[in-house]
Amino acid sequence: MDGWAHHLVIAPIALPLVAGALLAIYDERRQFLKGVINLLSTLTALYISVALLRQADASAPTVYLLGNWPAPIGIVLVLDRLSAMMILLTAVLACAALVFALARWHTAGAHFHSLFQFLLMGVNGAFLTGDLFNLFVFFEVMLASSYGLLLHGSGPRRVQASLHYIVVNLAASFFFLVGVSLIYGVTGTLNMADLALRIPALPAEHRMLLEAAVGILAIAFLVKAAMWPLGFWLLSAYPAAVAPVAAIFAVLSKVGAYVLLRLSPLLFGTAAGEAAGFGTSVLLVGGMATIGFGILGILASQAMARIAAFSLLVSSGTVLTAIGFSDPHLTGGALFYLVSSTLTIGALFLLIELIERGQNPAADVIAITAETLSLETDEGAEEEGGAGFSAAPAVLGACFVGCALLLIGLPPLSGFVAKLAMLAALMGPAGQGGAVGIPPASWAFVALLVLSGLAALLTLSRVGMRTFWAPVDSVVPRVLVVEIAPVFVLLLLTVVLAIKGGAVLQYMEDTARALYEPSSYIEAVFDAHRAPALGSGR
Secondary structure, eight states, X not given: OOSHHHHGGGHHHHHHHHHHHHHHHSOTTOHHHHHHHHHHHHHHHHHHHXXXXXXXXXXXXXXXXXXXXOTTTSEEEEEOHHHHHHHHHHHHHHHHHHHHHHTTGGGSSTTHHHHHHHHHHHHHHHHHBOBHHHHHHHHHHHHHHHHHHHHTTOOHHHHHHHHHHHHHHHHHHHHHHHHHHHHHHHHSOXXXXXXXXXXXXXXXXXXXXXXXXXXXXXXXXXHHTTOTTSOHHHHHHHHHSXXXXXXXXXXXXXXXXXXXXXXXXHHHSGGGGGGTTTTHXXXXXXXXXXXXXXXXXXXXXOSHHHHHHHHHHHHHHHHHHHHHHTOHHHXXXXXXXXXXXXXXXXXXXXXXXXXXXXXXXXXXXXXXXXXXXXXXXXXHHHHHTOOOOTTHHHHHHHHHHHHHHHHHTOTTSHHHHHHHHHHHHHTTTHHHHOGGGSOHHHHHHHHHHHHHHHHHHHHHHHHHIIIIISOSSOOOOOOOHHHHHHHHHHHHHHHHXXXXXXXXXXXXXXXXXHHHSTHHHHHHHHHOOOOOOTTSOO
């Protein structure tokens, strides 16, 4: 692909990099200007992500050669259906979280806007990169930014959760670096497409070392994907974060799942010889264990933020289990579920902060470092933010019901469509060999999907009645339109997903088939042409 459209591939990385660097220059007193720059950059990224999704759907994978060096020597960015979908999902969540934050939360600490843009740079880079070393680089950019954002708002609870989060992720980064080093030592390359060609040709005596290296590397991804028992950090970190940060963090756990989904069929697919299928049983068992743990946590939780965190574990476990089955039809339904659940949980984290204002008006809504930053106090910010609207309790209740229906998986919303697609894929053999032809692992996954919906139904019904039906010592929450609008838009997008369910599911299944038949990906990387030299006349 020629022209400016080809260079759009690097825009999701370059745009937040430039915007974040620019925002870091301005003093913290110029919050309005920084907010405008951040919002313009994020909205532009959303527009670009839509264009990239259309480009990926209409053509073969697009390869961008950084430095104009061909693979596997140079660094490559690869845009395909999966990476384009994840970039668009990130941009949508980022817009919603940022608009919510601009109402009050962006002034709760230093460098929010710069860290927000650098986080987007790291996440988008992880989705686009075509080699493991730069995947490590973008992981570190993402994690470093998330450290600062998790601390945003300060307070002892956030500091304690942040320290735990930092230690766990630093350990994961160590495993990442060790695994990448061992893989390079065994294969002589870190380019993903090149690894797919070299792994089948590895001598038998090197295969054990390769599998050990991949196992070490997978620990880093499984930590980020919050697979049980490696995901305990999420349960303290996400509920402690301020609402817009927790909302954008909903996509961070999907970065680990994305990498596993990218690498598992590419490196250990049917063409990998004796290494084919390596690690899928671990993902299958670990994913189901994560769902089971999440179900128990949802049933035991009283606080809404904890329910949202456990729901995120169920979402991650569902995607990991689908990867373990190595079935394109199931993976297509799981990708639909990934998008639906991520939008829902992001909306729920934003909604929880608004609901809890009416439950405990004396709570620390926002911790602001006024002496250090010379900013207005939170009370002053509320006065300048404008009046709320009188229908706030009814709107909050309706949004809560929408989130509940999505997490339960009841019709007619996208949560039901996603679960129905996965159940249809799991029950597929029943049409040929009857129910006895369905393997026990499929029955176990079906049971967990049903139980996860039942757990959400019981817990969210209990919490909803306590909060909206018979509240104790509650006041009418003061909610601004600019705060409830992002929640409404995210829920509206899930309705669009349900209405356009057939077309979206077709896109997801095409994406899954391309993942499990990676020849087009590999060919695109090695067939990418270098740009002609300046003055060559071509």
